[in-house]
Amino acid sequence: MRQIITVKSKIFNVSFVVWFKTQILHSRDIYEVFIQSWDKNKIDFVEQFKIMLLNRSNRLLGIYEVSTDGLTGTIADPRIIFTLL
Numbered sequence: 001m002r003q004i005i006t007v008k009s010k011i012f013n014v015s016f017v018v019w020f021k022t023q024i025l026h027s028r029d030i031y032e033v034f035i036q037s038w039d040k041n042k043i044d045f046v047e048q049f050k051i052m053l054l055n056r057s058n059r060l061l062g063i064y065e066v067s068t069d070g071l072t073g074t075i076a077d078p079r080i081i082f083t084l085l
Contacts, residue, residue: 022060024052037063047074051081
């Protein structure tokens with residue numbers, strides 16, 4: 001089950017996609033979750049930086065797109081990433 005969650009922090013309002021009851025057991029599970037979350041129209045044309053949020057039992061809490069930039073690179077700001085934690 002997928003659901004869009006909006007998280008309000010002191011600095012940013014962020015949205016990320018959440019999968020409930022998905023447990024990561026192998027690297028193939030990570031690949032399949034990431035490929036579902038990627039925009040198929042952008043995957044060949046832009047660089048994207050996403051993070052996968054897991055709990056201590058490797059259950060997937062969500063995927064957050066940190067940045068999307070041009071063809072040659074993207075910038076991942078640690079302040080934005082650590083705001084989610």
